[in-house]
Amino acid sequence: MKITTEDIRVAFHAREILKGVSIESENKELVGIIGPNGSGKSTLLKCIYRILKPDAGSVYLDGEELHSMSVKDSARKMAVVAQHNYYNFDFTVREVVLMGRAPHKKTLERDNARDYQIVEESLKTVQMEQFAERTFSTLSGGEQQRVILARALAQQTPALILDEPTNHLDITHQIMLMELVKKLNVTVISAIHDLNIAAAYCDKIYVLKEGNLEGYGTPQEVLTPELIRRIYRVESEIVYDSHGKMHILFL
């Protein structure tokens, strides 16, 4: 699925968070959004997954304007793994993942064997099947993150929006998550903090600073010492290892 934003502007009171951001992801592309804290990454993603309505500009899913669709339709097109996952009540892991099936359900439709099968498969994919009966709130931050990813997988959408998905994850699961997302073969837009992760997995990177786009392109094109200095004010060196993989060293 193709996701496009057109001149998105968002302001909270007098403070402009996004000053006209247009990004585009082709079908099945993994697009990374990088930028320092407060650059507007999350705000942009929130506009895309429609919990924020931009003051100006629009979001298109396969050319269709986002707010002209029903919430249910958009939830069938994109799933979200974001940072707000604090629950006040004790759901089991399986129940949380099962909620990913909600957009596919009519009011009185029951959850059937197929739904449960999808839930089990999703849990297996994120290696959390052992935890199905556990209470969600008793899991560690990283485990919760994986369960939320499983819920997004259960939605079976052609697009996935990730807001700093590797937060809370140890290195094993950071790599596992990114490999998995890459293999899903769906359109992914993800805010990413770790530049090395972005370099390793993204097809395309957009750079945000203070609500403006400061550059975009392939990791090799974008992640240069000059840009990193300009955006993050740190010195760096780009090296390629024996496999030809790119690494960013901070000096």
Add this chain to the structure above:
Amino acid sequence: MKEENLQEKRSKILRKTSYIAVFLGLLAFLIFSILAAITFGNADLSLKDVYSVIAYKLFHIKRLSEYAEGAIHDVVWLIRLPRVLLALGVGMALSVCGVVMQAIVQNPLADPYVLGISSGASLGATLAIMLGVGGFLGGNSVGVTAFVGALVTSFAVIFIANMGGKATSAKLILAGMAVSAVCLAFSNFVIYITNDKSAATEVMKWSMGSLAGASWNRVAVMLPITLIATGLFWTQYRNLNLMLLGDEVSITLGTDLHRLRTSYLILASVMIGFAVYCAGVIGFVGLVIPHVVRILFGTDHRKLLPLSALLGASFLIWCDVACRIVLKNSEMPIGVLVSIIGAPCFIYLLIRKSYGFGGGK
């Protein structure tokens, strides 16, 4: 691998059957409670008398026609049975609304009165008792004005919470507290200036709740409303689950909760309004029953709603029985008794570690 699958299947079946077994068990217990509860009371009736009246009334068995009228008939059919059924309806309504309100405001400490309904109802009752407001309504003017008070306050709270942006759970709770404080202040003011001790006692009695005013008329209002509303809420289990995840997550899962929330609030308010009309303010049932069921069967509303409904109905029936027999020649206010039983349960819940409450571990 195959064995694993088999095991998985077996545990799934076990889970499902245990829920169905519990559901049927609670349903059976509720029926047993109804039948048992009508044998308790001040009048000394034998079991045979009691059930003969019921059997005659239900099946019109000729042999039992001596029970068609008379004192025994009146006690069983006109006093006890409606009272037990009213307890069932009120208990069910309170528990279901407790579940729904806790989901709506995403707060485990919410109860059916969280929107200030009890204070609104008290204000209505106070006005009726002290100042004779609604006297033209005749016999049950107190109940009617309380009903009106309850609905007016909850609608006011919903309206206030929706002003200046969408109603969030925090706004609902705070608006409920504020409106509640105003109502309480007004009713205290009325009680203070009228300075009528006997009327003040009456207000107090009313605010402690009682099922003594039970009649078939009230049952005919309370029971259908409760059963229909409970059924309606049951069909909404998926949305109630989503409510606990919050508005933002729900949108990403395909449901905009804003409009649903308001309609649930209205339905719950009507339900609670009628419960108040029938039995005054009975606290704690709506708070404790949902938590007890959650501890035992989890938070999934598909199970939580029906089990809470059944358990709450049985619980209030037995509380009412206790009210009738604890004191000799007099009745204990049911609100008092429920709190005496409910509060320790609640404290137990608070200190129980395996129950998350705030996801705390």
